[in-house]
Amino acid sequence: MKMEVKFYSGNVAAAEGAIAAGCRFFAGYPITPSSEIAEYMSRRLPQVGGIFVQMEDELASMAAILGASWGGLKTMTATSGPGFSLMQENIGLGAMTETPCVVVNVQRAGPSTGMPTLVGQGDVMQSRWGSHGDYELIALSPSSPQECFDLTIRAFNLAEEYRVPTMLLMDESTAHMYEKVVVPPADKIKVVERKRPRVAPEKYLPFKPARNMVPPMACAGEGYRVHVTGLTHDERGYPQTTDPEVQEKLVRRLCDKIRKNERKMRDMEILHMDDAELALISFGISARSSKAAVNRARKKGYKVALIRLKTIWPFPEEYFEKIADDIKNFLVVEINYGQLKYEVERNVGKGRVHHLPKFGGAVHTPEEIYAKIKEVYNGN
Amino acid sequence: MEIEAKHHPMDKYLRADRIPHIWCPGCGLGTALNCFLYALEELNIDPDNLAVVSGIGCTGRIAGYLNVDSYHTTHGRAIPFATGLKLAKPDMKVVVFSGDGDLFAIGGNHFIHAARRNMDMTVLCVNNYNYGMTGGQLAPTTPMEARTTTSPYGNLEHPFNLCHVAAASGAVYVARWTTLHVRRLKESIKEALNKKGFSFVEILSPCPTAYGRRNRSPTGLDMMKYYQEHSVIKHGIDPSEADIEIGGDIIVGKFVDIEKPTFNEMVKELIEKARK
Numbered sequence: 001m002k003m004e005v006k007f008y009s010g011n012v013a014a015a016e017g018a019i020a021a022g023c024r025f026f027a028g029y030p031i032t033p034s035s036e037i038a039e040y041m042s043r044r045l046p047q048v049g050g051i052f053v054q055m056e057d058e059l060a061s062m063a064a065i066l067g068a069s070w071g072g073l074k075t076m077t078a079t080s081g082p083g084f085s086l087m088q089e090n091i092g093l094g095a096m097t098e099t100p101c102v103v104v105n106v107q108r109a110g111p112s113t114g115m116p117t118l119v120g121q122g123d124v125m126q127s128r129w130g131s132h133g134d135y136e137l138i139a140l141s142p143s144s145p146q147e148c149f150d151l152t153i154r155a156f157n158l159a160e161e162y163r164v165p166t167m168l169l170m171d172e173s174t175a176h177m178y179e180k181v182v183v184p185p186a187d188k189i190k191v192v193e194r195k196r197p198r199v200a201p202e203k204y205l206p207f208k209p210a211r212n213m214v215p216p217m218a219c220a221g222e223g224y225r226v227h228v229t230g231l232t233h234d235e236r237g238y239p240q241t242t243d244p245e246v247q248e249k250l251v252r253r254l255c256d257k258i259r260k261n262e263r264k265m266r267d268m269e270i271l272h273m274d275d276a277e278l279a280l281i282s283f284g285i286s287a288r289s290s291k292a293a294v295n296r297a298r299k300k301g302y303k304v305a306l307i308r309l310k311t312i313w314p315f316p317e318e319y320f321e322k323i324a325d326d327i328k329n330f331l332v333v334e335i336n337y338g339q340l341k342y343e344v345e346r347n348v349g350k351g352r353v354h355h356l357p358k359f360g361g362a363v364h365t366p367e368e369i370y371a372k373i374k375e376v377y378n379g380n
Numbered sequence: 381m382e383i384e385a386k387h388h389p390m391d392k393y394l395r396a397d398r399i400p401h402i403w404c405p406g407c408g409l410g411t412a413l414n415c416f417l418y419a420l421e422e423l424n425i426d427p428d429n430l431a432v433v434s435g436i437g438c439t440g441r442i443a444g445y446l447n448v449d450s451y452h453t454t455h456g457r458a459i460p461f462a463t464g465l466k467l468a469k470p471d472m473k474v475v476v477f478s479g480d481g482d483l484f485a486i487g488g489n490h491f492i493h494a495a496r497r498n499m500d501m502t503v504l505c506v507n508n509y510n511y512g513m514t515g516g517q518l519a520p521t522t523p524m525e526a527r528t529t530t531s532p533y534g535n536l537e538h539p540f541n542l543c544h545v546a547a548a549s550g551a552v553y554v555a556r557w558t559t560l561h562v563r564r565l566k567e568s569i570k571e572a573l574n575k576k577g578f579s580f581v582e583i584l585s586p587c588p589t590a591y592g593r594r595n596r597s598p599t600g601l602d603m604m605k606y607y608q609e610h611s612v613i614k615h616g617i618d619p620s621e622a623d624i625e626i627g628g629d630i631i632v633g634k635f636v637d638i639e640k641p642t643f644n645e646m647v648k649e650l651i652e653k654a655r656k
Contacts, residue, residue: 025468027460046654051467051647055460056493063457063490064464067433070451071468093454220449220465221472223428227395227444229452238398239444239452 001185010175011036011078013145014104014168015044017152018076020189023102024050025075027064029057029083032116033172034106037078058083062090065101070228072219074156078104080172082113084123084130091165092131093230095254098163098207098215100194102155105167106175107284109335109360119172120360121284121335127167128313134251136258138265139167139313141283145179151310157192158265162257163214169312171335173285173363197224207250208235213257258314266319267310272298276305278377279323281344282333283309285363290333293369302377312340320347328352329376333369335360390417393427395447402441404512406592406600408559408585412506413442415562415583416477419569430473433462435482438513438587439506442477456487459494462501470644473573474500480507480521484540488520495549497643498577504569505542505580508587516590523626527594543619546580547636553579554619554636559586560607561632568634577642584630595626 008016015037018026026045028038042052051068055061058079065075079087084105094101105127109120123130127139138158142151152168159166195216197204206226209215215235218224231239232247240246258265269287271294273279282290287308294306305327309316330348332341335358345353356372358364388394394417403409420430427448434443436455443450449472453461458476466474476483483491483505494501510528511517517530521542525534546554553575557565565583572579586592586603597603607630614622615633622631 025464027464046651049651049655051651053463053467053643053647055463056489059457060460060463060490060493063453063460064467066453067451067461067464067466068468069464070449071465071472073468075464075468089454090457093457220431221429221469225427225448225450227450227452229444230454231452238395 001187003185004183006181006183007178008145008149008181009036009178010142010145010148010170011106012040013148013181014078014152014170015040016183017149018102018156019044019048019050020183020186021074021153021156022191023074023076023156024048025065025068025073026050026077027053027055027061027068027075028077028079029055029061031080031083033108033175034078034080034104037104058086059089062087062103066090066094066097066099069099069101070220074100074160076102076104078106080106080108081110081120081123084126088126088130091137092133092135094165095131095135095137096230097228098217098254099165100159100163101165102152102159103165103167105169107169107171115361117172118361119285119335119363121171121286122339122360123169124312124334124336124339127169134255136255136314137164137166138162138258138311139169140267140310141169141312142174142310143284143287143308144174145177146181147310148174149181149183153189153191154267157190160192160194161214162261163194163217164258169284171284201225205235206237207233209253209257212261213253262314262316262318265311265314266316268316269306269308269310271306273305275303277303277328278331278373279305279307279327280331280333280369280373281307281309281340283312283340286333286335289364289366290369292366293373296366296370297373302373304373304377315343315347317347320344324348329354331356331372331376333364335363390414390421393417393420393447394445398445401445403438404589406586406588407438408508408583408600409438409442409506411559411562412504412583412585413445415566416504416569419566419573423570423573425473425573429471430475431465431469432475432477433458433465434476435478435487437479437482437511439477439479440482456482456485456490458482459487459490459503463494463499466499466501466644467647470648475573476501476503478505480505480509480542481511481519484542484545485520492545492549495546495551495578495580498550498552498640500577500642500644502572502575502579502581504583506583506585507542508585508591510587510591512587512590516594523624525626528591539624541619541623542582543580543622543635547619550578551580551636552577552638552640555634556582556584556622556632558584558607558611558630558632560604560611571634571637577640
């Protein structure tokens, strides 16, 4: 097999990445600007023996990918803001029942119906804690069609490894942008499968974690007769709805399996960090304008770095603690009125975290960002 | 004399370590579950090849008592969860066992669309006319004028006739029984389990604790007597003629039994074609 070079939009690249990662089930509901993913999957999945189903709404789409994941398949759905809101209910069920799956959210400008065809990055916080209760999950953010392909594969691998719904936080611009995508031969793509139990059914405790805090998963029809519930449950999977100790043990593990494995999920592009006094922090499409602005500022002698987050959640807290003393000022560039900014503030301290928001409908220009760099740098 | 039952004849299908169950005295859920278990046994269904999916509510707890792959999902979402499961595992038998509020209020959209698609699954709906677990509130099945904790002056809403909804949405098998009709109910569940496509059995069931005592039937026995005196078997009638009214007859029987290609079959054909 050979490497191939394709000309893909971000949406198509994400769909192809899913298939390369082993996704064989897609349930979705049409919504701009993500619909091309469903359309593409409806044509492509049957060719590889996979199943596509268009559900009646996003509540159902999310429920169906959980059900199919318990049926042993790698599963995905794709949506945008309003649909992402509807999916939160069963994203919570997925977190509670530790069901691997991938949710693509092609962000558009909100709130509510907002600007359906135009870019936004306002779902940063919703992708972390959009469902009720206490939980952690993983969110990745690509900046190009190539990364839509690569990070979708990574999203599946992380979802399988940590048994957690994993978000691919795209944006409208990256989704509709066409670029060259290098598709490696299948045998060069790293694909992770969920761990299966190695003990006999009578000895299997379905929610007893292994050393990485993740329990091996027995799927339907394998003879393990697992009970799966969104209620607080013990290691047998049985509901224990009046015992705070069972609740603590379960929720602590659901959060810690992500928090304590953050290093393994960490993924950033870091530029010009060595002597930097000001660090820009961005992701997705905004990071591309940021990169252009940073390169221009460097040429003019400003000691500016770029930290582009490809893994947004879990946030690389340890990394930011480490660099907090070396960097004088931070500038967060994002298409919202302050979301990732708060996370940066929380980790490096307030007062020196500057913000360049956009409200949706347009991408920052490098000129705007360059002007802001100068302003922050010169202390104006 | 003390009578102590150590085993239930159907223990092999139950997670016996989870009994006692949470259901109230006089509730019909035990009877409904029992009929289901006998249907499994008489059809010789391999428990390893059966998945039961429930939503939320009293009936929603059924999945948790069954010693099979069992999934207790979110409120109203048992059917779409089961849709994903059945598509991933086409050779398994997939049963959704849930209540009227779960399946027809919050989950109503999923019900009609799964029936429309002719998803290959059996849906068993225990209809007790109210939301029992949360304290007896108005449901989409509460008869007109009935009193519930959120219709203290009597229900002003026209209820769903569930069998009519199922038939109109495209279900290939539709039947209604009460928990009084144990043998007929069991036979209908067997037919539904054997049916290819979307099969639906409505099981009218007493809820003396939350519904009956507010509607002049304070015990399970009162409601069973009502079933006995008012049930009329009418096989094959148009289910639109089987509305349920307070104080009226309850039409029971098998209303629909037709053949139609299932979604699973068509997906399988499509994949075979697409792979060539």
